[in-house]
Amino acid sequence: MNTNLPKNYDPNEFESRIYNHWMEKDYFKAEVNPDKTPYSIVLPPPNITGQLHIGHALDHTLQDILIRWKRMQGFETLWQPGTDHASIATEVKVVEKVREEEGLSKLDLGREGFLEKAWQWRDEYGRKIVEQMKKLGNSCDWDRERFTMDEGLSEAVTEVFINLYEKGLIYRGNRIINWCPDCKTSLSDAEVEHEEKGGHFWHVNYPVVDSDETIEIATTRPETMLGDTAVAVNPNDERYNHLIGKKAIVPLINREIPIIADDYVDPEFGTGALKITPAHDPNDFEIGLRHSLPQIVVMNDDATINKNGGKFEGLNRYEARKQIVNELKEAGYLAKIKEHQHNVGQCYRCDTVVEPLTSDQWFVNMEPLAKPAIEAVKNEKIKFVPERFSKIYLHWLENIRDWCISRQLWWGHRIPAYYCQDCQALMVSKEKPHACDKCGSDKLKQDEDVLDTWFSSALWPFSTLGWPEKTKDLAYFYPTDVLVTGYDIIFFWVVRMAFSGLEFMDEVPFKHVFIHGLVRDSDGRKMSKSLGNGVDPLEVIEKYGADALRFTLVTGNSPGNDIRFHMEKLEASRNFANKLWNATRFVLMNLDEEKIAYEDIKDDLNTADQWILSRLNTVAKEVTDNMDKFELGLAAQKVYDFIWSEYCDWYIELTKSRLWGENVKEKQAAQYTLSYVLNNILKLLHPFMPFITEEIWQNIPVFEGSAIVAQWPVYKENQVNKEAEEKMELIMEAIKNLRNVRAEMNVAPSKKAKLIVLPGNDQAKATILEGKKYFVALGSVTEIEFTTDKEQIPADAVSTVINGAELFLPLDELIDFEKEIQRLEKEQAKLEGEIKRVVGKLSNQGFLAKAPEHLVQVEKEKQVKYQQMLDVVLERLQALKK
């Protein structure tokens, strides 16, 4: 058959075409189908903040592999795509863009105007992201694409908010929260990153009222003293016992504050006296509540000092700190300054140091929700892969604090709460109420804030399927089978989906959480904009193809571990694709137009055919088993090795003599097997490299349908052919040995030689005879001669031993006796080493008594085998030395 495949693999030529083909045929479509078992995955919706990066490529590749594999196994597969509005992250980007392009601020535009810009941004990037995902080969059901702020999902958000509010699980309160002075919004605990930083410990003397004494406190943030409302000591601290109940004076601002006792204070730390600033420190806040202390917020939303800070008003917190320290020093209040390492909380979006402060916010009461989510993992309704991540999940949930969900932003789901302007009453409802519940006033104003972006993504597994409607999709596809995501968003997202699903669907949102690591650069650094070491997946695809990218990302790494991204590896993957491409060209060149039926050739399959068929069967099992365990890297490696080493390097070579020979039946048997194995190779490889496998499939007329919907190979026990495998292994071992001998003796491949075989048993003789043509084709052998008479063997022959036979190559003038003796002595040493090991094992009574019988047997067989081989080598050495 002619092949119209070009000589070199060129992914750009066909990847888009193939993708369009799949789209036209609706292969990605998921429908409720009672005759099939559903298998569903929700795509972690990428943020619309920009383009996708290589980390997305990894995340999506893993999911696409699972989805394609399950589709081929006959499941009704749903891969639910979509994008996330990413409230704070996107708002930051849009603000930046408007400022750069139009010189306008958020406030200049106003809420409506700003949102218009944000939606424009969303349209642009949402589209780009989808384009990128298609380039990667994602087989998502695009008809179902959702956006966290589209109508249906927004309704789900409102529904959940109201529901939780009515259950008392959402409340509004004045509490201490994390404030980002740059983004000017509150943040949840998960959104604060802690970094160890060098700072100072300022020791300040607070004068005690009506006394000459002072009490020395230590602080890392002197500016917060403007908000001090107490000094606390440990009740058991004898140094300060006598001061409890007295008053101290805050220096510089001269406020009198009580000296109180609280167990929280650690006498060993610092000076043992703690200034209490309830409005600007989480621990102080708690102490303040216990002692009914006033809360004095001393900062504005941009972290400048407010009017409560007296003369420091208007300074930013660092200027204020500097000035306060100076004035303390001048006034003699400063006892000492010490270097101090401490953890500083920073905003996860802009790295600005977070300011804890009290503020009116909305919270979710987490404890009742966390409980079932903890249970679900403990009783394995949700399983983490790798298992160790369940610890991280559990630890976080077991120590969870209430979730601050309100954000002082515009881009997001506006909180469905309304305040009466007349009586301050609060109403929570889907639509704006016509009048106040309490006073009947119609002056109602909606809460200005939006919800934490993770509030909506928490609902993703069911909101995308139509919830709160009781849809058929929901009944059929929920719960999803596996969630694939990076370990970095377990807190943000996995946890919140878990409790949301349990609360609103009464069932876990996913059965498995398959965790992967981060893609790092070749030096192991995190990829980031500031380092400029990011890799654009589109550029990689342009150069190497999507298949090579996918294969690179999936091979050679294990679940949960980070990956270093090397361009060299991409080349290796591309080369592999090229190898398969050319193997296909070979097959096509040697295939006839009409399909060969198995029935017609089944009696003509030779040992090589039986061997590769048996191996294929085993490999299919190994690949499937690894997939079942989410060991996608190992699965891919198995396919790779089978294709390259067994199919290309050996099997194709083994068919050549028959393909080019006269015997039609033999030829057809080879053709059949080549084609059959290639067909199954394409299936096994398809989830990993969908484009090239489909392209090849479409180019082979006898392959019906499409690779994407081909049936995944099933392991059949009765297809294992141990005998053929053993025979081929013997032949391959012999050929390898011959090649090795020749290479070591520096014999040119063009110098062919006769092979003289001294068989040790009939079976080995039969196998070698059967493999004659392979020795000729692959071992530079001209003919094979059997003998039992050692005298017949020329003295100038080099030799090698295999299990059951001794092989000689008479190379006459080419042989260097000294060299041959050295080579044999090396072989002798190797065999003696092996024998020593085996004998050691077999003379160990413990081993004989306790090891499984078959392993003992194996060792015994080895002993005999190695001993025979050694005898042969020794004999040969003796002959040579004479």
Add this chain to the structure above:
RNA sequence: GCGAGAUUAACUCAGCUGGUAGAGUGCUUCCUUGACGUGGAAGAAGUCAGGGGUUCAAGUCCCUUAUCUCGCACCA
């Protein structure tokens, strides 16, 4: 402080339920054989971080030490 991971060939990494160490890249030598030089053949190269222990048998299980990452919690 608590927890997790890593430590295997020059480099990057696999190695699942314990049974004589693997891959890719690089390196050395050879090969224009009618699929592929993005290729083929052969080869060198590892006290599996150190130390204990369990076991007939440990890279694999347990303990411990060291180094490096990463989470979480932090005491002002």
